[in-house]
Amino acid sequence: MSDASDITTAPATAPVVPDAAVQVSGVDKIFTGKKKATVTALESIDLTVAPGEFVSLIGPSGCGKSTLLRLIADLDTPSTGTVTVFGKTARQARIDQEYGIAFQQAGLLPWRTVTGNIELPLELHGVGGAARKARVSELLALVGLSDFAESYPDQLSGGMQQRVAIARALAESPRLLLMDEPFGALDEMTRERMQTELVRITGETGAAVVFVTHSIPEAVYLSNRVVVMSPRPGRIRDVLTVSLGTAQERTEELRENEAFFENVSKVRELLHGEAPVGIRGVETR
Amino acid sequence: MSERSRAGSSGPRTNQTAKRIAFGVGGVVLLVAIWELYKALGPATGVVVGDLTILPRTTDLAMPHVWDMIGRLFEPTGGGRDAMPVWLAVVQASVFSLGVAAVGWVVGVVVGLLLAILMQRFRTAESAVLPWIILSQTVPLIAIAPLVRRWGSQLEFGDFSWENWMSVAVIASYLAFFPVSIGALRGLNSPDTIHVELFRSYGVGWWKTLFVLRLPASVPYLLPALRLAAANAVIGTVVAEVSIGLRGGIGRMIIEYAQQASGDPAKTWAPIFGAVAVGLVAAGFIALLGVLLRRYRRGEVPA
Ligand SMILES: Nc1ncnc2c1ncn2[C@@H]1O[C@H](COP(=O)(O)OP(=O)(O)OP(=O)(O)O)[C@@H](O)[C@H]1O
Ligand SMILES: [Mg+2]
Numbered sequence: 396m397s398d399a400s401d402i403t404t405a406p407a408t409a410p411v412v413p414d415a416a417v418q419v420s421g422v423d424k425i426f427t428g429k430k431k432a433t434v435t436a437l438e439s440i441d442l443t444v445a446p447g448e449f450v451s452l453i454g455p456s457g458c459g460k461s462t463l464l465r466l467i468a469d470l471d472t473p474s475t476g477t478v479t480v481f482g483k484t485a486r487q488a489r490i491d492q493e494y495g496i497a498f499q500q501a502g503l504l505p506w507r508t509v510t511g512n513i514e515l516p517l518e519l520h521g522v523g524g525a526a527r528k529a530r531v532s533e534l535l536a537l538v539g540l541s542d543f544a545e546s547y548p549d550q551l552s553g554g555m556q557q558r559v560a561i562a563r564a565l566a567e568s569p570r571l572l573l574m575d576e577p578f579g580a581l582d583e584m585t586r587e588r589m590q591t592e593l594v595r596i597t598g599e600t601g602a603a604v605v606f607v608t609h610s611i612p613e614a615v616y617l618s619n620r621v622v623v624m625s626p627r628p629g630r631i632r633d634v635l636t637v638s639l640g641t642a643q644e645r646t647e648e649l650r651e652n653e654a655f656f657e658n659v660s661k662v663r664e665l666l667h668g669e670a671p672v673g674i675r676g677v678e679t680r
Numbered sequence: 681m682s683e684r685s686r687a688g689s690s691g692p693r694t695n696q697t698a699k700r701i702a703f704g705v706g707g708v709v710l711l712v713a714i715w716e717l718y719k720a721l722g723p724a725t726g727v728v729v730g731d732l733t734i735l736p737r738t739t740d741l742a743m744p745h746v747w748d749m750i751g752r753l754f755e756p757t758g759g760g761r762d763a764m765p766v767w768l769a770v771v772q773a774s775v776f777s778l779g780v781a782a783v784g785w786v787v788g789v790v791v792g793l794l795l796a797i798l799m800q801r802f803r804t805a806e807s808a809v810l811p812w813i814i815l816s817q818t819v820p821l822i823a824i825a826p827l828v829r830r831w832g833s834q835l836e837f838g839d840f841s842w843e844n845w846m847s848v849a850v851i852a853s854y855l856a857f858f859p860v861s862i863g864a865l866r867g868l869n870s871p872d873t874i875h876v877e878l879f880r881s882y883g884v885g886w887w888k889t890l891f892v893l894r895l896p897a898s899v900p901y902l903l904p905a906l907r908l909a910a911a912n913a914v915i916g917t918v919v920a921e922v923s924i925g926l927r928g929g930i931g932r933m934i935i936e937y938a939q940q941a942s943g944d945p946a947k948t949w950a951p952i953f954g955a956v957a958v959g960l961v962a963a964g965f966i967a968l969l970g971v972l973l974r975r976y977r978r979g980e981v982p983a
Contacts, residue, residue: 502875
């Protein structure tokens with residue numbers, strides 16, 4: 396398989412790409428703890444995500460994946476360097492609601508029904524009742540939870556809660572989705588189904604996605620590009636362009652595909668920094 | 681019968697309620713039984729070890745029969761021609777005290793909530809105000825009652841003039857605000873980081889976060905605090921009625937009837953029953969509040 400990129404057009408270290416969904420340039424993040432203990436969580440990170448592009452961040456625990464995501468979401472600020480989202484500062488982009496976010500835990504409000512949780516961002520931003528209702532039923536259909544509109548989170552399974560959280564992230568039709576191990580707590584079967592759903596949803600909405608994961612197959616299956624990071628200090632070790640076709644072409648059969656396994660071993664190679672030995676088989680993590 | 685045939689999910693619950701009521705009634709019956717048993721079997725002079733009386737005398741003066749106490753409720757208060765029955769007098773006094781306690785409770789809850797919100801908003805406020813809140817509760821009630829009364833009597837604007845019942849309500853609120861401020865502060869700070877960051881990602885301000893996230897999340901912490909505040913308000917009202925000398929309430933009635941105890945021992949107990957009833961009504965009100973707010977108690981671990 397060649398590395399011919401399909402959607403990716405922006406080079407990783409371009410100075411300014413005006414129409415990029417996310418542009419991270421020269422970013423360091425240093426945490427200063429008590430007793431002057433400092434942690435360099437990120438060092439000289441350059442990353443550009445094009446509109447509609449699906450980019451996964453993968454790497455060992457503690458390499459700064461969540462930190463990078465939080466910088467893009469303006470939940471934290473970089474020590475040096477700049478982060479822009481659709482040409483705006485990260486802060487402005489947050490205020491303008493340019494992104495939707497989903498975390499490892501669903502983080503639903505327990506006193507709100509599924510409907511109440513999904514419409515939360517709409518409600519907070521003053522969207523009218525009728526428009527809200529229409530949007531929520533659309534989203535419920537999208538994540539396949541129409542029958543649970545009036546259920547409370549504690550009446551749902553973990554996978555269903557996670558789907559509600561994704562629907563909530565999609566509520567305002569953001570052009571960018573930020574997801575931090577959203578399927579981390581799910582079992583393998585639910586996880587694969589959710590991945591298929593996510594590919595379909597992003598295909599339908601055309602949103603760019605920055606997706607943090609620990610799972611190599613997940614990263615390969617979902618992404619246009621996989622960003623492999625290394626720890627201490629957190630750096631981008633390599634970026635692999637995955638050419639497995641458009642969202643429509645990424646079906647369940649893809650998981651059995653030769654090209655899929657090839658990409659999986661490539662990512663593993665990059666992660667471990669060595670050539671893979673033996674069979675290129677299915678791996679679970 | 682109809683209870684039986686209900687859906688399975690409500691079965692255990694109604695069963696539990698029945699059990700609770702049975703336990704409650706059983707407790708009262710047990711108390712009456714112990715009282716009467718000791719009265720029948722105990723020595724008339726009480727149990728004395730050295731100079732110390734460790735169990736009361738069993739005379740009718742010290743321990744009237746339960747049925748005498750209840751019977752006395754339905755006799756007139758005094759010798760006068762149009763004297764009302766004791767139970768009516770007790771009910772009137774109870775309603776009066778309950779009203780004053782309710783005013784104190786509302787004021788205390790509002791003040792406590794405002795303090796908690798202030799402390800949540802500004803960390804400096806927390807370190808500045810919290811020690812004073814805790815210190816305030818170490819001042820004995822007896823010390824503040826005359827102060828409140830004196831300060832109140834100096835207040836006068838326009839048609840408004842300070843009345844004694846207001847002093848009592850202020851003291852009740854002084855006891856009620858404390859648990860509310862502490863409980864509400866814990867509750868307001870209870871949302872997970874993930875929720876707080878979610879609201880930050882929505883770009884909404886502190887006020888919206890307060891009303892949509894922090895206040896609803898604080899309900900499980902707030903309800904026990906409100907219950908405690910209600911109990912404090914009732915106790916504060918009864919005690920303050922005595923120390924301020926407010927007439928018309930249950931506190932004053934307890935003192936008045938106690939002074940007639942030598943001639944009419946059963947009558948002493950009537951206002952005590954009234955005080956218990958006031959406490960029960962207050963507790964019932966909070967329970968009702970808990971039912972109304974049950975949506976916000978999802979995920980709460982049943983205590
Ligand atoms: N608020 C913080 N204060 C201090 N250090 C922090 C903070 N947040 C993260 N770190 C440090 O930054 C480094 C990167 O953390 P981060 O959470 O981004 O890792 P991660 O790649 O998401 O790991 P995981 O895969 O386990 O989620 C870690 O060494 C962590 O200790
Ligand atoms: Mg992480």
